Amino acid sequence: MQVVVLLVLAPRYGPHRDELYFVSAGQRLAWGYPDQPPLVALLARVSTEIAAYDLVVLRLWSILAMAALVLLAVEFARLLGGGRAAQLMTAVLVAVGVMTMTLGHWLVTATFDTLAWTAILVLVAHALTATGWRRSAAFWLAAGVVAGVGLENKHAVAFLLGGIVVGIALAPATRRVLLTPWPWLAGLTALALWLPNLLWQAAHGWPVLDLSGDIREEYGGFGGRAGYVVQLLILLSPVITPVWAVGLVALLRRPAWARVRPVGFAFVVVATFFLVAGGKGYYLAGLLPPLVAAGAVVVAERAPAIRWLSVRWLTVAMVLLTIPAWPINLPVLPAATYTSSFYAAAGDDQAATIGWPEYVAQVQAVIDGLPAEQRRTAVVFTTNYGQAGALEWYGVGVPVHSGHNGWRFWEQPPADASPVVLVGFERPDGFFRGCREMTRLRNRAGAENEEARAPVHVCEKASVPWSRLWHYDA
Template sequence: MDVPAAPPNAVSPRTCVTLLGVAVAVRLALALGTDVYFDEAYYWQWARHLAWGYFDHPPLIAWWIAAVGIRPAALLCGAGTAAALWGLARDVHGSREAAWRAAALWSVLPVATMTGVLATPDAPLLLFWTLALWALWRERWVLAGLASGLALLSKYPAVLIALAFLVTAVRQRRLPAGAWVTALLGVLLFLPVVLWNAHREWVGFAFQLRHGLSGSGQLKFFAEFLGGQLALGGPVLLPLALVYAVRGPREQFLLRAATLIPLLFFGYAALRARGEANWPAAAYLTTCVGVAGMRPVWFRVAAFSGLAIVLVMSSHLLFPVVRLPRDIPLARTHGWDVLSALAEPGRLFPGAQAQRVAVVYAPNYQYASQAARYSGLPADTAGDVRKSQYDLWPEPPLAPGQDALYYAEGFKPPASLTSRFTSVEGPVELTSDFRGRRVHTFQVWWLRGAHPESSLSPRGPP
């Protein structure tokens, strides 16, 4: 039987498979070749204290890390997201070739690489966001409810799926009866998170509203947000997302709404407060489905420009050549393993005994989490810093006469902490290098002999 010839300039399946293979290789190299990112260490701390909610986000990333580990959690979610996107694109376009194009394009985007390596709430959100849209597209209402509920258990912005569906229902003047089953299941799955917040003065909801929508707004914040979109999606995917959302096929209105609504919502948030580039990541999932149905040239431009950014950043994180005056990406992904020395304070301070050190304090939740991860000691925040889950957990026990350590980069131990001890020694430097680059110079203080009468919180004033 003759096989029909591919249309001129079509993207071959071999190209898509090659791109997917490169994406897998890059993710494995980054997962094995970098230290645990400090946000990952924070969520790992959550996984040691499983609950229905946390100060910053819903609980699913903590449960997932507890089940399979830090980097496996992200890698598995990333693989599942690509597979779910393949299925969604196949059903939308009625074509396996388009499905391979959508999955391949997504896999080589910088945002997909980041969320496929780092175990953050975005990793399960993107997986269940895609599964929810796929189920809604096929009108599998029970599956849509389960996937939507799990998306809400991943990150609060998953509620935008419901908004996209409602806008679509209004546009089509049709609300299927099964959609009520979807809504009921989603609400039931999310209800424990609501109850957890209700018993804690709505701390999680309040934090996210302040974090995303408070402030008077500055145009430079929006400019930063826009630059982040051009970096994480590649330089052409954001314009393609807007074109698809506004002028895409009418029958794909649900996917177009799921593209435009996150971009508009978080774009507005960036006008109010300093946003984060990853916030509208879900919009690019449906963009990839849309681009898979466009002219092949747009697929090639989007895929290879995104891949170029991925390869440049990955090579810098693994084999840095360019020297940057303030290399934040390298510092955040390397050099944290030296914190294992905190478990042996005698190496830093002659006379310090490991059994007397009860806790390691740090200036923020990221540093406290890295100390706990690499030293194995209890950790806590100290000073007037951004509130976090550490403010909800009980302070680590500190018996009279016990010692503690404080470490930081560019901070000194606050008076609210040092006043609890009889003496303070230090600092001594604890440095770390990566391939000949100095990535960290930590300062460590030895806090000796906790006062029995001290009642001040090391975290500073409430």
């Protein structure tokens, strides 16, 4: 059912600004980009080769990833001894979670980061509970391969691996595992698979560190830390949070689960690290499915002892209370209805998928209004990668450039490019000369996104080197 719903929703509204960026990156494949490793760009490239600029094909990877996430959560419940009721509860709650549905709708790095974290935790749990060194070694090496692929999607996997090592050391039942070679061979396997991206980062001056600094600055204060906690608590759904909280406590306390206790410790360690260092709540998304599974096992065990409690009806109630939150990030409502509702105030990611064809048409009209000889030499320069990606996705017939993140390492405009169509610059006179504002972008749905009311200028040429216009932004 989850897959069906996501397939139905996939073509609604439009691409997310991050998806537009990944598609552009996929047309310029490399072993890395300043803000991400190459995996999602590669998936975007495969999708565009199959069906160019088709949202369903583009997002199919994410739909399959979240279906796999559900299966992994169920496997963890089974590993803990959960029966059919616990496994069904796990599957349903993980599948309908707001986070899961959102990540299944967009092709973004967080989707595959979440899948990689959960897969690593399940494989490590199998390795810690396996009988016989051959089975244990196989699970460790499988975890290393998944971690290596995950690191080629997002560097945050390294923090999970550190949390797992600390968790194993903290649990008396498992700390001797660190004296065996298998966890370390798994780590070396992951490092070997990560190496191409590390070499790319080193060759380009470690731009990921600059971006990480921006994130710490934005989310490191008291307000950022409070938002981190709140986001974590509502990530799946406020009504599902008690289930994974119960699961966390059980993982840390149940004697029968002593050998999988590092999973609980890993959550505590990594959650604390990001709280102190400054991070976003969704960084922990991949830790939650195993905790939900553990909580579902506890609830299923206790339900028969409480006369009025039924696992089936409790699960149904949580689903019914979770689905109303879907429109925050999912295109369930008509676009105009969404933008005029309270859902639009709950987050800005959904708004970032609305209006792109209109925006591109308005920029195209400015380009078409240029004299023929100017159209032959014109270039477009945008303030962010979403705008640049949209102009490539829908096409405007002239070269498109931007100074945002990965676009910094791609084609720069000629030093004497003229005229320059600027998108999103409120005050371009400090960087360009002879500028005239031609229009301001608008969308019929009334979405308040970064592009709404952004100015479009036509300038004679840049008055500073293009390198002055390049920037990183989280």
